[in-house]
Amino acid sequence: MTATAPPVRLAVVADPDDRPAWQRAERIADQLALPLVTGGDAVPGAFDLLLDVDADCIGLREANRPRSRPLVIDLVHMSRMFRPTAGGRDPLVRAVGPLRENRTVADATAGLLRDAFRLACRGYCVTALERSPVLAVMIEDALARAAAGGDRRVREALTRLSFLHGDACDHLARLADSQRPDVVYLDPMFPPRRHPALLKKDIRLCRLLAGDDTDADRLFMQARAVARRRVVVKRHPHVPPIAPDPSHRIHSKMIRYDVYVTSA
Numbered sequence: 001m002t003a004t005a006p007p008v009r010l011a012v013v014a015d016p017d018d019r020p021a022w023q024r025a026e027r028i029a030d031q032l033a034l035p036l037v038t039g040g041d042a043v044p045g046a047f048d049l050l051l052d053v054d055a056d057c058i059g060l061r062e063a064n065r066p067r068s069r070p071l072v073i074d075l076v077h078m079s080r081m082f083r084p085t086a087g088g089r090d091p092l093v094r095a096v097g098p099l100r101e102n103r104t105v106a107d108a109t110a111g112l113l114r115d116a117f118r119l120a121c122r123g124y125c126v127t128a129l130e131r132s133p134v135l136a137v138m139i140e141d142a143l144a145r146a147a148a149g150g151d152r153r154v155r156e157a158l159t160r161l162s163f164l165h166g167d168a169c170d171h172l173a174r175l176a177d178s179q180r181p182d183v184v185y186l187d188p189m190f191p192p193r194r195h196p197a198l199l200k201k202d203i204r205l206c207r208l209l210a211g212d213d214t215d216a217d218r219l220f221m222q223a224r225a226v227a228r229r230r231v232v233v234k235r236h237p238h239v240p241p242i243a244p245d246p247s248h249r250i251h252s253k254m255i256r257y258d259v260y261v262t263s264a
């Protein structure tokens with residue numbers, strides 16, 4: 001949980017009759033300092049979110065929606081949406097800029113790893129950073145599953161993707177000059193909606209875990225100080241830029257990318 005995240009009652013759930021799953025759940029509950037309960041103990045009202053652990057997969061679900069499918073970060077499924085041939089038209093790629101000049105990207109707000117993995121599929125070398133400990137566990141689970149899986153294209157993309165759990169601001173501030181990325185990419189949480197129940201499940205769960213990213217300005221300042229060529233900020237189309245005068249903007253249907261060129 002982060003300094004900006006709201007308090008959420010969270011538990012790890014596993015089946016005690018499934019030995020490998022239960023042992024894995026014990027390790028994760030220990031690491032996250034969370035209670036470990038059985039499915040029977042996870043009664044509605046006792047917790048807000050449940051981290052479902054089995055031997056080879058971790059999923060997150062809302063405790064009050066027992067029938068809903070857990071949210072699982074599935075890179076093989078994601079890779080089907082990122083066909084290499086469509087790369088040139090991808091607004092995220094247009095915002096990050098040509099691969100030959102903008103090869104290394106620090107994604108300082110990894111979340112569910114979608115944008116980081118999308119960029120890795122498109123050929124960029126990406127370091128993804130996430131500060132929520134629960135999301136970090138889910139990301140590490142997703143990376144391990146994908147690396148062990150049989151999809152060659154996914155495994156090839158993973159050679160360009162590394163993940164670090166921690167605060168991106170601190171990480172960027174510690175980089176030596178030779179380690180500075182060409183691009184820093186930021187996707188802070190969009191402003192809260194009046195009716196959170198109408199948000200898509202992945203966004204709703206991510207917000208419950210990570211909060212509102214109220215310190216995004218500080219991260220932007222650090223990103224601007226470090227990026228060799230540009231900072232890209234994903235925004236809701238109706239909210240103002242995080243800082244005045246982006247160098248240019250890329251508009252797509254539901255989002256806008258504000259690009260701040262940092263190279264001379």
Ligand SMILES: C[S@@+](CC[C@H](N)C(=O)[O-])C[C@H]1O[C@@H](n2cnc3c(N)ncnc32)[C@H](O)[C@@H]1O
Nearest residue numbers: 109110111112113114115130131167168187210
């Ligand atoms: C909207 S989500 C990002 C979604 C992501 N782009 C994706 O494709 O799945 C924002 C995430 O940024 C993370 N975050 C915000 N500020 C951060 C920081 N300073 N360091 C690390 N992670 C941060 C939050 O914890 C949250 O998970």
